[in-house]
Amino acid sequence: MIEIRGLSKSYGDYPALKNVSLSIRPGEFVVILGPSGAGKSTLLRCINRLNEPSAGEVVVDGTPFSSNRRDLRLLRRSVAMIFQQHNLVKRLSVLKNVLVGRMADLSPLLTSLQLFPEADVKIALHCLEQVALAHKARSRADALSGGEQQRVGIARALAQQPKIMLADEPVASLDPKTSRTVLGYLKSSSKESNIAVLCNLHQIDYALEFGERIVGLSGGELVYDGPPSGVSRDVVRRIYPGLDDPNVLDAAQRLHERRGRGTAEPVIQRAEGGA
Ligand SMILES: Nc1ncnc2c1ncn2[C@@H]1O[C@H](COP(=O)(O)OP(=O)(O)OP(=O)(O)O)[C@@H](O)[C@H]1O
Ligand SMILES: [Mg+2]
Numbered sequence: 001m002i003e004i005r006g007l008s009k010s011y012g013d014y015p016a017l018k019n020v021s022l023s024i025r026p027g028e029f030v031v032i033l034g035p036s037g038a039g040k041s042t043l044l045r046c047i048n049r050l051n052e053p054s055a056g057e058v059v060v061d062g063t064p065f066s067s068n069r070r071d072l073r074l075l076r077r078s079v080a081m082i083f084q085q086h087n088l089v090k091r092l093s094v095l096k097n098v099l100v101g102r103m104a105d106l107s108p109l110l111t112s113l114q115l116f117p118e119a120d121v122k123i124a125l126h127c128l129e130q131v132a133l134a135h136k137a138r139s140r141a142d143a144l145s146g147g148e149q150q151r152v153g154i155a156r157a158l159a160q161q162p163k164i165m166l167a168d169e170p171v172a173s174l175d176p177k178t179s180r181t182v183l184g185y186l187k188s189s190s191k192e193s194n195i196a197v198l199c200n201l202h203q204i205d206y207a208l209e210f211g212e213r214i215v216g217l218s219g220g221e222l223v224y225d226g227p228p229s230g231v232s233r234d235v236v237r238r239i240y241p242g243l244d245d246p247n248v249l250d251a252a253q254r255l256h257e258r259r260g261r262g263t264a265e266p267v268i269q270r271a272e273g274g275a
Pocket of ligand 2: 041042168
């Protein structure tokens with residue numbers, strides 16, 4: 001269980017995050033929605049302490065983490081990050097990029113020589129299987145499409161065997177079809193490994209389709225925490241004050257209708273070269 005207790009962050013005297021608390025179960029897929037500047041990235045960065053929170057704490061399986069070095073190291077093992085731009089090492093193979101996720105558990109000497117124990121190679125290959133890219137293990141990372149590179153980013157996070165994966169707009173630079181494929185793999189692999197996911201998205205349609213739980217942030221405050229089915233027009237207006245686009249306001253209603261017709265389940269493409 002990941003507990004975020006009363007997290008606040010001010011930049012100077014600007015309060016970007018105000019007293020946010022959440023409990024996230026293992027394997028739960030939580031999507032954070034909110035307008036630009038709502039504090040979504042700040043929340044993720046305070047959880048893995050890329051930003052030092054002004055107040056509050058993160059507790060993983062009952063253990064609170066302080067900002068001393070040892071706690072930070074342990075926290076960063078429990079929390080994996082998936083970036084918008086993948087942050088892969090382009091000239092290395094896909095497999096070696098995934099093995100980077102194992103580095104916290106390996107000897108620095110062996111990793112500097114790029115020598116990886118067989119057991120870790122097995123873990124990395126399994127993580128690549130979870131995103132249907134085992135057949136690309138020996139390819140150079142920069143030979144892959146954007147969607148495939150993001151799936152390698154997911155595999156690298158899985159290889160860390162964290163308690164939670166934080167994804168900050170992981171599909172922001174991908175086309176709609178590829179975005180759905182990538183989100184499908186993020187969800188299926190996190191379920192298989194029982195790892196919680198906290199994912200920032202700008203696309204309300206994807207949020208409602210893939211999220212099991214929606215967290216709405218507005219002006220640094222938590223304004224909604226509940227199932228996608230509860231994202232009514234009022235909730236959308238609370239998250240996005242001033243928004244009056246009926247396409248967005250009625251997104252939950254549309255999804256509900258499509259699900260009624262059996263056409264809105266996330267599609268995961270297992271075919272090679274999918275995304
Ligand atoms: N390092 C910083 N110094 C000062 N202000 C910052 C810093 N980082 C973020 N902010 C401010 O804090 C607020 C929240 O920023 P944050 O990046 O968390 O928003 P966001 O919800 O992720 O937005 P977006 O959807 O555009 O990525 C914004 O007003 C931003 O300008
Ligand atoms: Mg952001």
